Amino acid sequence: MATATEGDLLLRVPLIAALTDSDRQALALSATRRRYQRGDLIFQKDDPGQTLFIVASGSVRIYVPSSQGADLTLAVLGPGNFFGDLSLLDGRPRSASASALTDTSVVALERSDFVALVRSRPEAAMSVLATVASRLRETDEMASDLAFLDVGGRLAKKLLDLAATNGVRRRDGVLLDMSLTQEELANMIGVTRESVNRNLSLFRRIGLIGKEGRRFILRDPSGLRQRCE
Numbered sequence: 001m002a003t004a005t006e007g008d009l010l011l012r013v014p015l016i017a018a019l020t021d022s023d024r025q026a027l028a029l030s031a032t033r034r035r036y037q038r039g040d041l042i043f044q045k046d047d048p049g050q051t052l053f054i055v056a057s058g059s060v061r062i063y064v065p066s067s068q069g070a071d072l073t074l075a076v077l078g079p080g081n082f083f084g085d086l087s088l089l090d091g092r093p094r095s096a097s098a099s100a101l102t103d104t105s106v107v108a109l110e111r112s113d114f115v116a117l118v119r120s121r122p123e124a125a126m127s128v129l130a131t132v133a134s135r136l137r138e139t140d141e142m143a144s145d146l147a148f149l150d151v152g153g154r155l156a157k158k159l160l161d162l163a164a165t166n167g168v169r170r171r172d173g174v175l176l177d178m179s180l181t182q183e184e185l186a187n188m189i190g191v192t193r194e195s196v197n198r199n200l201s202l203f204r205r206i207g208l209i210g211k212e213g214r215r216f217i218l219r220d221p222s223g224l225r226q227r228c229e
Contacts, residue, residue: 006031009054009107012080016114023117030113036100045097049087050111055079058104059166059178063187064096073188076101076178078166087111101178149228152199154189157228159209163218172210174221179214 007028010016016024033056036042042053045065053060055077062075062083074096077083087094091111149157159176167174186196203209208224210217218224 006107013082031107031109034106034108036104038102040100042098043094046093049094052109053084054082054107056105056107059101060098061101062096062098071187072190151191151195153228155199156224158189160224173217173219176216
């Protein structure tokens with residue numbers, strides 16, 4: 001399989017896609033590749049923020065660490081997804097932490113290279129605003145889930161969300177092409193591992209999901225959607 005070039009990956013970032021071909025190519029030449037092993041920390045909350053990252057391969061967990069040890073996972077990002085954009089825009093410290101869920105390769109773009117171009121491109125500035133608005137909507141949706149969905153509903157919704165970005169369709173359902181522990185799932189929806197274990201067991205008994213090693217198979221996505229409506 002051909003590896004996506006820096007230019008291909010930059011094109012997937014809305015706030016960069018608005019730039020001209022020549023501007024994107026200039027950014028691609030300044031971008032660098034970085035590789036992380038499973039569990040490696042990419043950056044910590046409150047670290048200085050000067051870099052945008054785009055996932056080339058593997059997966060990355062974005063989370064807010066807790067002094068009690070129960071981190072809250074905000075997102076799991078796969079190839080083509082990007083993170084670190086808030087710090088790229090304002091240069092302020094990181095608002096969350098990021099770590100590699102699997103062996104991961106990313107493309108890194110420095111703030112200084114990006115800002116120089118955005119200042120001279122009004123269309124890029126509009127794209128930046130649209131991207132920030134989208135992230136705010138996602139935050140609002142997460143807050144709504146925490147307020148109105150029970151544990152089973154939140155878990156079903158998270159499995160469907162993960163399938164949308166990391167799913168592989170098969171005859172027996174949709175395979176989540178990433179290994180997840182119950183602890184990681186619990187952190188994603190803000191509950192205990194025991195609660196996740198109980199609901200996963202229920203989902204398996206009634207045929208909503210299956211397992212293949214450490215990977216989940218969504219055998220009945222429509223049933224999961226009903227569970228979180």
